Amino acid sequence: MSSNDFADTRKTATTPVVPRRALRDGVYDAILEKLLDGSTPPGSSLGIDPLARELGVSPTPVREALVQLEHTGLVSRVALKGYRVAQPLSPRQMAELIDTRSILEVAAAERAAVHAVDLVPELRAAHAQHVLSAHRVRKLRGEGGHPTGFADLREYFAADWEFHLTIIRAADNRFLLQLAESLGAHVHRLRQTVDHGTMDVDQAVEEHAEILAAFESGDPRRPVEAMRRHLSALAGRATAESSESP
The missing domain is CATH 1.20.120.530 (GntR ligand-binding domain-like)
Incomplete structure (x- = not known):
């Protein structure tokens, strides 16, 4: 394999990184808007598979987005029950x-x-x-x-x-x-x-x-x-x- 072929192969291997990150960020923004527009009230469940179907993506970016959102306090993870919309601030x-x-x-x-x-x-x-x-x-x-x-x-x-x-x-x-x-x-x-x-x-x-x-x-x-x-x-x-x- 020539050095040019190796460079092309390496470029192809790394190309999906940016689109995947853009997809994850897009899913994050879509779920965030659902949380903020009142369509998902506090305490309601957030299923990974239903969200993936609704957004037309695989479960992976949804799962990644929910992990990010957990850090914001907008969603919480309940053992054996998945994610739920967080309660209002006290x-x-x-x-x-x-x-x-x-x-x-x-x-x-x-x-x-x-x-x-x-x-x-x-x-x-x-x-x-x-x-x-x-x-x-x-x-x-x-x-x-x-x-x-x-x-x-x-x-x-x-x-x-x-x-x-x-x-x-x-x-x-x-x-x-x-x-x-x-x-x-x-x-x-x-x-x-x-x-x-x-x-x-x-x-x-x-x-x-x-x-x-x-x-x-x-x-x-x-x-x-x-x-x-x-x-x-x-x-x-x-x-x-x-x-x-x-």
């Missing part, structure tokens, strides 16, 4: 999650303030997208719609979280960013737990505007204070909605 878990976000995001705001000149244009764009998506949610409500499903709210939630990630990226610390990204699924789980019927669209937009203004001010203390106020207010709203839920 009040204590919600408090711990928001406390973790506060520790991380206040620290990120402090570090990002040093790079405010470069950050502000990106943060304005992220805020504008958040405002636009909030307007669409309000419009659905005004037209008699009931945007409580994940499909209606997905764009709004993504814009909200992107505003926060923009600040965290500006902190220029890869480990802070990794920690924040690892919290993404838990943040979605928090949104599942609270009552979307009393969603805090207006408050969140107003508080994000205050954070943006704080970075625009050039005072490095103001972004830290604004972020701390925002997350404290978020904690209060989440606690109130959780206590009112049946």
Whole structure:
């Protein structure tokens, strides 16, 4: 066998790696959306074979995706029974999650303030997208719609979280960013737990505007204070909605 033949053989052998990874990621995203859109309520079972048939794939990428999702807390594995959708966050878990976000995001705001000149244009764009998506949610409500499903709210939630990630990226610390990204699924789980019927669209937009203004001010203390106020207010709203839920 020539060296060229060996190279061709080696290339052929390694080619499936990327498609398989893409397939696994696609299955992960598909199951994640099922978990977040309310079609699989807490406690419902997640069979590997039924999911594979529904998604038109083999059981292997489904199994791999469920293992990944178990690490997020969105699903749990029960001995001899397979996987189930996790129960909603308890009040204590919600408090711990928001406390973790506060520790991380206040620290990120402090570090990002040093790079405010470069950050502000990106943060304005992220805020504008958040405002636009909030307007669409309000419009659905005004037209008699009931945007409580994940499909209606997905764009709004993504814009909200992107505003926060923009600040965290500006902190220029890869480990802070990794920690924040690892919290993404838990943040979605928090949104599942609270009552979307009393969603805090207006408050969140107003508080994000205050954070943006704080970075625009050039005072490095103001972004830290604004972020701390925002997350404290978020904690209060989440606690109130959780206590009112049946």
